[in-house]
Amino acid sequence: MKGKMKAIIKRESKPGAELTEVDIPRISPNEVLVNVKVASICGTDVHIYKWNEWAQNRIKPPLIIGHEFAGEVVEVGTNVKSLKVGDFVSAETHIPCNQCFQCKTGKQHICKNVSILGVDINGVFADYVALPEVCAWKNSEKIPFEFASVQEPLGNSVYATLEGGGVTGKKVAIFGCGPIGLFAAGVARVSGASEIISIGKHEFRMEIAKKMGADHILKYPDDDIMKLITEITGGEGVDVVLEMTGSQDAINQGLTVLKKGGRFTAFGIPSGKVEIDLANGIIFKGANIVGISGRKMFDTWYRVAGLLESKRIDISPVITHKFPLEEFRKGFELMMSKERKAAKILLFP
Numbered sequence: 001m002k003g004k005m006k007a008i009i010k011r012e013s014k015p016g017a018e019l020t021e022v023d024i025p026r027i028s029p030n031e032v033l034v035n036v037k038v039a040s041i042c043g044t045d046v047h048i049y050k051w052n053e054w055a056q057n058r059i060k061p062p063l064i065i066g067h068e069f070a071g072e073v074v075e076v077g078t079n080v081k082s083l084k085v086g087d088f089v090s091a092e093t094h095i096p097c098n099q100c101f102q103c104k105t106g107k108q109h110i111c112k113n114v115s116i117l118g119v120d121i122n123g124v125f126a127d128y129v130a131l132p133e134v135c136a137w138k139n140s141e142k143i144p145f146e147f148a149s150v151q152e153p154l155g156n157s158v159y160a161t162l163e164g165g166g167v168t169g170k171k172v173a174i175f176g177c178g179p180i181g182l183f184a185a186g187v188a189r190v191s192g193a194s195e196i197i198s199i200g201k202h203e204f205r206m207e208i209a210k211k212m213g214a215d216h217i218l219k220y221p222d223d224d225i226m227k228l229i230t231e232i233t234g235g236e237g238v239d240v241v242l243e244m245t246g247s248q249d250a251i252n253q254g255l256t257v258l259k260k261g262g263r264f265t266a267f268g269i270p271s272g273k274v275e276i277d278l279a280n281g282i283i284f285k286g287a288n289i290v291g292i293s294g295r296k297m298f299d300t301w302y303r304v305a306g307l308l309e310s311k312r313i314d315i316s317p318v319i320t321h322k323f324p325l326e327e328f329r330k331g332f333e334l335m336m337s338k339e340r341k342a343a344k345i346l347l348f349p
């Protein structure tokens, strides 16, 4: 398709991003062109916007940012077999190589040569995106566009919450009240967790955790988290810790409140090295440690779609703001504000 489109582009190696007009991308034989209907802002986009150390090392401007979205296929590459014009799609943002050991043994989500949409190749904060067929996910018409747009982060929560033995009848502590921690409270609720303890820093988001199904809301650093969790669990500790902050304190607390033989799921990415008490936190506890990167392709996607299609989970409390794409700065400002009075923010091109 020829013509111009609007896009949010990181043009230079410095903080910020700009709305600009660029050519509609040409697709290769293995790609489809998708008209973006709605996109959502992820923590990764905020890192790129702020231009933190990770972004400085990883991002090569100019780049159209954004990777969470839903849209409609308007053009199909000559080799593409699984999609047609008019299909309603979202994307797995990890684009696997399909050649490495991991890809060939069913672990595409940890592909050794992964490239990421909106990080390594042009993303979705635009009218159109050229999407590789290998990471396109066809949505059911039953799922509203706005919910379809956040399946990627919801998938993180589904994968993290359920991998390594599920949560049915178990006590779960979720460290972190960002969107993924909030979704995780909902996933734990609909999966039958017996007790859900959400630990967060920001009042606004902790209210959402309650709506998503958390039974107990603990505030960091004001509350005595160790003592309260010990009380809630009758001195036993929790069966499952979902660590979604990456902070040293939360990791220490999580390993301390974990029941012997319990599961510690690591998802939050620390900004540097962290120290852990390996002997008492893991070895003597016989703890199961589960690392979560991305979403299982495509096992997680089927589960997410199942939860949304059946309306088993209501994720609407997590979607707090909607802006036209032109007003993207408002969204980024909210995501970076001290009080974090936002969770998932949608942008409409």
Ligand SMILES: [Zn+2]
Pocket: 042, 043, 044, 067, 068, 152, 153
């Ligand atoms: Zn994301």
Ligand SMILES: [Zn+2]
Pocket: 096, 097, 098, 099, 100, 101, 102, 103, 104, 108, 111, 112, 113, 114
């Ligand atoms: Zn690979």
